[in-house]
Amino acid sequence: MTHYDYAVLGIYFAFMAVISWVFRRFVHNVSDYFRGGGKALWWMVGGSAFMVSFSAWTFTGAASQAYATGWPIMAIYVANSIGFLISAWYFAPRFRQLRVVTAVEAIRQRFGRTSEQMFTWLQIPLGTLQAGIWLNALGIFFSAVFGLDLHLTIILTGLLVLFMALIGGSWAVLASDFIQVLVLMPVCLAVSVLALVKIGGWSAFVAKLPPGHLEVGQIFSREFLGWWCLAMLLKQINSTNNLFDANRYLCVKDSRHARWAALLGAGLFVFGLFIWFVPPMAARVLFPDLGAMFPALQTPSEAAFIAISRAVLPVGMMGLLVSGIFAATMSSMDSGLNKNAGIFIKNFYQPYFQPTAPDRHLLKVGKLTTAILGVIVIGAALKMSELKGLGLFLLMQRVSILVAIPIIVPLLLGLLIKHTPPWSAWTTVLVGFLCSMFISDVLTPDWAAHFFGTTQPLDATSREYWTQGIQFFGNVVVGSAWFIGTKLFWSRSAASQRAEIDTFFVKLNTPVDFAREEGAAAANDSRQSRAIGWLCLAYGGFVTVLALIPNPALGRLAFVGCGALVAGVGALLLRSSTRSPSLS
Template identity: 30%
Template sequence: MIVEWVIIGIYLVLLVIMGAWFGKLNTNTSDYFRSGQRGTWWLVGLSMVMAGTSTRTFTGNAGLGYEAGFTFLIIYWSGLLLLPVEYFVIAPMFRRLRATTSAEVVRERFGAGTEQLVAYLRVVTFLFFGGAWLWGLAIFISSVFGLPMVTMIVVLGLVVMFYSTTGGKWAVMGTDFIQGLIMISMCLLLGYICLDKLGGFSGMFQAITDAGLWEEFLPIKSDDMADELYGGKYQWRWIVALFISSAMWRFSMGSAERFFSVKHEKEAKKVVLVSLCATPLAAFYLIPDITARLLYSDQVSASLLSKPAESAFAIASINLLPQGLIGMMVIAMFAASMSSLDTGMNGNAAMIMKNIYPPLSRLFGKSIVSEEKQLFASKILSLILGAIIISVALYLSDMEGVGMFEILMDMNAILTPPILVPTMLGLFIRKTPKCAGLVSIVTGAIVGIVALVMAKMGMPWSYEQKVFIILGFSITAFLLTMPFYKRSSKEYLAQVDQFFLKMRTPIDFAKEVGEANDHQQLKMLGFFASCLGGFVLSLCVIPGNDMQGRIYIVALATMILMVGLPMLYLGRKKTREFELKHSQISKHNDANVLLPSKTEVK
């Protein structure tokens, strides 16, 4: 295991270097929070995929894959039904909002009161989710190395805290891209190794049949099986509730932040295509979980985790990966968690600085500090948020007998619906009064509190009941306010008109943002990806691996280099073209300055 720790240490050094390198691009809070709106579609797209792929994919969801089989794919692939709407409607509309935070969008639609409520709820909600993501990372690494859970949470949390303060949104997206290469390549490789071990897809299906697991692995469970084996989960009502909840999040103002960093509408639509291409990878996330169920169930059962099934992905990795690549898989899991935490910390720091801090300053009669001081304060906020997240993760890890997947589902069912309803419906239903958002959120929150009280009294609601009831009350409350729209002030009516006009107004990148820096992004990320590929290739010299293991290492390095080297070549080429173009412009301007005018000649 010493070799694996050395590999992880080298990787962390690379991340620190990348953070410092990308940090040079931050000159103000716009750069720090949304990369100056100059992000290319491939960079923003893969960063978005990574932000949505935390370690719960390989821990909490691994427990789902281990226990329920192909229901895992329903969760991931149902999102394909939403992509056409995202591509043609949502992505261009969200980019045209021209905002830094989602709460800023809420203010422009519903006013300052609703903005403040959403901002505070968003900060609190993220702290819970951030703690769960960190807990998931600790679950995986604790399973691999057998180290104490508490130690893992504290150490890993401190690492993420340190890194998240260095480079802002540029560093988040840049490291997400590199980490995405690692994670995707590692999952493809591990999936192939698992299939090779089982005899291909036909061998896997035959093994499932021989083990008598076909009925348990059906994508949608019968009511009887759901009640008997899964605590009422995974039947059609549960899946519909999950789909509706996911759709409302992707179409709400809170999700708009995914597109704030991209250059314009056309690139925003390409970001959606990146998600489309990444969706089939869910099959390779599931295969190791099924392999662990078929071949290593005794080892999984012996896990010391509160829910042993959540160690399935880790157990498959330990048994099948050659020396050196176990460390790379830990890196991939670290990458998945850190990308989620980085994105959330950056977004929450932006929420506090742009939405919570200004009203508080006005309330106490203070002036807004300079951009430079705001940038410094944003980094301090990241540290504070990180410390709170570590505390939440420690609390969650102490809950006996409860799995990460169940906790995240409960959070999604109770905390998010009240916010989702007005922030989605407000984008499409125009004639609502200023109070519509507040009334809807408060109503949903009250029903959520009722759900918690019922659970304490021993009468818990199922996941689908929470989703349907809370959403039902929130939507009803929102719609019942519509008759009061006619009583709205002229100022509010003009504000709503301006909001919907902005969503229809195309982006003029040259006028609104300025000059692109695509060549820098290509060159820098191509360089780091090539370095990473070369490092992975050097792992072939590690003793103890047979020829098959070395072939796997070469295959992993090849996948990374096939992306890194072309990017580096194109980046250098475009950099030369950019420098030549600006050199010619500079010479032309100098010539115009030096040449005498006609009046001077006369």
């Protein structure tokens, strides 16, 4: 990092503060703070939904896997794109049609008060744990870039993320996410292109990679690789389309905008396949010994993306990359901060302690809760940084499969299967947790090798493919069987409970008519477009000016391209705001 990069990073932090200050004026009540009042436009929500779906882990834990084994890690991101396409086709519009402030409110309407409280007190610690993983990944990234102590880096970056999350609520997160998509993706593209140029082109890149890194055919020959890819495909589809993840579409204006937002997320993930995983594989060619470059890291391969970026990016652009990754993790941490604070306020504090509290009081308590959760997340990340022998990839996978999947199964099936009693959700979670405790101890990789007649000894990677696959499929099969089996008790449900469930499904399948339900005057489309448009013009102009930094012509061109893209989108938004005054 040069002094130019530090300056870029400092200006980025100042710009994030400006975004929070601008969009604090959009916050008037709890709904505005936690879900943008259900008024946000599709392009802003789609960009944010995309950013929430990944974090610094993509550039550390996932990049480590691409560096070590090549293409298989891309299966998770292909699955994310497919999950978003399925959202666009079916789930995203229906999530918006729930017409709630938090996703747990919808869980109450579908499964009753008992399930509401169980999922509230499952989501808050789980969301905090996931946010800790993301912050730990961010800390590793920043520690490697700046050469700072890992623990100090986690504390400082965690406090910065917490500060940003407190100022402008969901509006500030949506706006910063959208702008950072416009910056991060072109910068990552620049890393990919410049890395290929440094190696000697695509042909040289393919020729110099270790055997198997791009050999897709090994899905049929590598032990349990196909099994793992199928598990990851279904896992990400489940993770993208369930009642907890309805949160990403609750803020969008109406059903049509929700569908477009999901389509944008799908397209961005397809683009990300190239720009996120070519660089770490290029690092494998150029830097086969990352341990010597990053001796302070427990898993040096987690710095693969950093190594190649430092080697190929022009002076100043590393600051843009770091700021973009910071924004990605800030968005992901919002799931462990603002989102969980909203659940605490709307699904526990308000109904049980302050049912008649005004919005001003709930906003204050919500911000206090966000601050407390932020401190807990920082503590969790510090503890994770001390774990030995468990890299970020395995840590994320174990949490998402063993803990999250048992929770997700009833929250997806509950949208598709109507006639199950209210207790079907929380009992399915308990059954799933019991399955998680025993499945991998019983159906071990050695058992699988014997059962399938594998004669060669299994290496560590193949054993992990089987373990993750059986943990996922075991949870899904057992949990689904239990949930579907509860249909036998539907007729014993109270008439009032069945009526509530009928009402839930009627609302779920009724498109949102914003003008009729909220009133045309409640929309602020043009105001959103103007605010984001001017911010994009300002930041795009700043990035373009960075072309004046002493760099080779190709490096200067990279700055001009990134800046022109951001400014160009800003100009289009300003034009649309003036041409569509009826939408404001």
